[in-house]
Amino acid sequence: MNNMVESFVELIRRGSTDLPADVEAALRAAQAREEPGSAAEDALATILENVALARANSTPICQDTGVPIFYVSHPQGVSTRKLRGQIEVAVAEATRRAYLRPNGVDSLTGRNSGNNLGVGFPTFHFEEWEENHLRVSLLLKGGGSENVGAQYKLPYTPPGAGGSTVPLRAGRDLEGVRRVVLDAVTRAQGKGCAPGILGVAIGGDRGTGYVHAKEQLFRPLDEPNPVPELARLEERLLCECNELGIGPMGFGGKTTVFGIKIGAYHRLPACYFVSIAYMCWACRRARMEVRNGEVAFP
Amino acid sequence: MATYELDIPISEDAIRALHVGDAVRLSGVMVTGRDAAHKYMIDTFIRADVVPESERSLYEELQRLLRGGVIYHCGPVVRQREDGRWEFVAAGPTTSIREEVYEPEVITHFGLRGVIGKGGMGPGTLQTCQEHGAAYFHAVGGAASLIADAVKEVVAVYKKDEFGVPEAFWVIRVEGFPVVVTMDSHGRSIHDEVEAASKESLEQLIAGG
Numbered sequence: 043m044n045n046m047v048e049s050f051v052e053l054i055r056r057g058s059t060d061l062p063a064d065v066e067a068a069l070r071a072a073q074a075r076e077e078p079g080s081a082a083e084d085a086l087a088t089i090l091e092n093v094a095l096a097r098a099n100s101t102p103i104c105q106d107t108g109v110p111i112f113y114v115s116h117p118q119g120v121s122t123r124k125l126r127g128q129i130e131v132a133v134a135e136a137t138r139r140a141y142l143r144p145n146g147v148d149s150l151t152g153r154n155s156g157n158n159l160g161v162g163f164p165t166f167h168f169e170e171w172e173e174n175h176l177r178v179s180l181l182l183k184g185g186g187s188e189n190v191g192a193q194y195k196l197p198y199t200p201p202g203a204g205g206s207t208v209p210l211r212a213g214r215d216l217e218g219v220r221r222v223v224l225d226a227v228t229r230a231q232g233k234g235c236a237p238g239i240l241g242v243a244i245g246g247d248r249g250t251g252y253v254h255a256k257e258q259l260f261r262p263l264d265e266p267n268p269v270p271e272l273a274r275l276e277e278r279l280l281c282e283c284n285e286l287g288i289g290p291m292g293f294g295g296k297t298t299v300f301g302i303k304i305g306a307y308h309r310l311p312a313c314y315f316v317s318i319a320y321m322c323w324a325c326r327r328a329r330m331e332v333r334n335g336e337v338a339f340p
Numbered sequence: 341m342a343t344y345e346l347d348i349p350i351s352e353d354a355i356r357a358l359h360v361g362d363a364v365r366l367s368g369v370m371v372t373g374r375d376a377a378h379k380y381m382i383d384t385f386i387r388a389d390v391v392p393e394s395e396r397s398l399y400e401e402l403q404r405l406l407r408g409g410v411i412y413h414c415g416p417v418v419r420q421r422e423d424g425r426w427e428f429v430a431a432g433p434t435t436s437i438r439e440e441v442y443e444p445e446v447i448t449h450f451g452l453r454g455v456i457g458k459g460g461m462g463p464g465t466l467q468t469c470q471e472h473g474a475a476y477f478h479a480v481g482g483a484a485s486l487i488a489d490a491v492k493e494v495v496a497v498y499k500k501d502e503f504g505v506p507e508a509f510w511v512i513r514v515e516g517f518p519v520v521v522t523m524d525s526h527g528r529s530i531h532d533e534v535e536a537a538s539k540e541s542l543e544q545l546i547a548g549g
C-alpha cells in the first residue's frame with residue numbers, strides 16, 4: 043500500500059477548515075429568511091463570515107473538531123490494519139498542525155492524550171465494497187451537538203420536552219418517528235449550535251442506529267430521499283422543526299433546522315429505535331477517493 | 341436592542357445598563373475556563389478550608405484577573421510559535437450549562453461581571469447575575485476562526501499540562517470580542533423565553549398531528 047499519510051492530513055484539513063458548498067448555501071438562504079437586524083440574522087452573518095475566514099486562513103471552522111469519524115469503503119484485498127495505521131499517523135500530524143484540537147481524553151484518569159489518539163479514538167467504520175477504488179469519508183462532529191443527540195424506543199408515551207403536559211404518544215410508525223424528532227429538537231434548543239442538520243435512523247439496534255444516523259449526514263442537503271415516504275417525512279419535519287421558533291443559537295428565529303436526512307434499517311420485532319444524530323451548523327464532512335494511486339477530493 | 345463597547349474590568353453600573361438582546365463588543369483581558377477549571381476552582385479555592393501552598397499563586401492571579409472580569413467557556417485550538425509564545429487559532433464558545441452547578445459560586449467568590457459561552461445557563465446563574473450585577477454573554481457557537489481573530493494576545497496559560505489544552509486557564513487579551521446579552525442582571529433570559537415558546541409550539545404540533 044502506498045503511503046497516503048499526507049493525503050489523509052489534507053482530507054482532515056479540508057474537513058476542518060472548508061465547509062461544504064451545499065451547507066454554506068443553505069446557511070445563506072437561512073440568513074435571507076430571518077428578520078433583518080434580528081439576533082438570528084446577526085448570528086448567521088457571523089457564521090458565514092467565520093466560514094469564509096476559516097477557508098481563507100485554513101484554520102478550523104470550529105474549535106471543537108470533535109471525534110474524527112472515518113467511514114472507509116475499500117475494495118477486496120486492502121489491509122484495513124495498514125489503512126488505520128496511516129490514518130492514525132495523519133490524525134496526530136493534523137493535530138500538531140492545529141487542524142484538530144487534541145480531544146482524546148482518558149475516561150478514567152481525565153488525561154488528554156494530546157494527539158487525538160486513544161482507546162477507540164478516533165472512530166473507524168470499515169466496509170468492503172464492490173468498487174475498485176478506495177473511499178474515505180470524514181465527519182467532524184463536536185461535543186455540543188453530540189450531547190443533544192437522542193435515541194428513542196417506540197412506543198414512547200411520556201410528555202414532551204420538560205414541563206410539557208401533552209403526552210407524546212409516539213407509536214411504532216412514521217407518525218411516531220415524527221413526534222420524537224420534534225421532541226428531540228425541542229429538547230436540544232440552541233445547545234447543539236442551531237441551526238442544525240438531523241441524521242435520523244429508524245430501526246437497527248442501539249449501536250447501529252446511531253452509526254447509521256451519522257451516515258445520513260453525508261447526504262447532500264439538496265438531494266431528496268429516494269424513498270418517497272421518507273422524503274415526505276423529511277420535508278414535513280423540516281417545516282415543523284422550524285415552527286418551533288428556536289432559531290440560530292437558540293436566539294429565536296425562523297431557522298432551527300436546515301436539513302433532515304432519514305434512513306431505515308431492519309429491526310428486531312421487539313425493538314423500534316429512532317436514533318437522532320444532531321449535527322451543528324458546522325457540518326464538517328469531507329471525502330477522499332483513491333483510484334489507481336490517484337488521490338482526489340470530490 | 342443596543343450596541344455597547346465594554347472594557348474589562350467592567351463596572352456594576354455598566355452591567356446594569358445591559359438588557360437581553362443587546363450586542364456587546366468586549367475588550368481587555370479575560371480568562372478561559374470550562375469543566376475541569378470550574379471543578380478545580382470550587383474544590384481548591386471556594387469550598388476548601390485552606391488553599392494549598394502550591395496553588396496559592398494561581399489563586400491570587402485569578403482573584404486579580406476575575407474581579408470585575410469575565411470568564412469564557414472555551415477550549416481553544418492553539419499553536420505555539422517558534423519563540424515559544426502561544427496563539428489562538430480557533431476559539432468559539434463551548435456549551436455553558438455544564439458549569440451551572442459551579443457558576444453561581446464562581447461569580448460570587450471572584451466577583452465576576454460576565455460569563456461568555458453558548459446555549460445559556462440555568463436559574464442559579466440567572467439569580468446570581470441579578471444579585472451580584474453580572475451578565476451572561478452569548479458568543480456565536482462555532483464561529484471559532486472569527487473569534488480567534490479578536491484574540492490579540494495569549495498573556496499566560498495555567499494548568500495546561502494537568503488539564504490538557506481545551507481545559508486549561510488561558511489568559512487572553514481581546515479586542516472587540518462580539519457577544520449578545522442573553523441573560524441580564526434584571527432577571528431576564530432569552531433562553532427561558534425561547535424554550536417556553538417552543539414547548540407551546542411542540543404541544544400544538546403534537547396535538548395537531
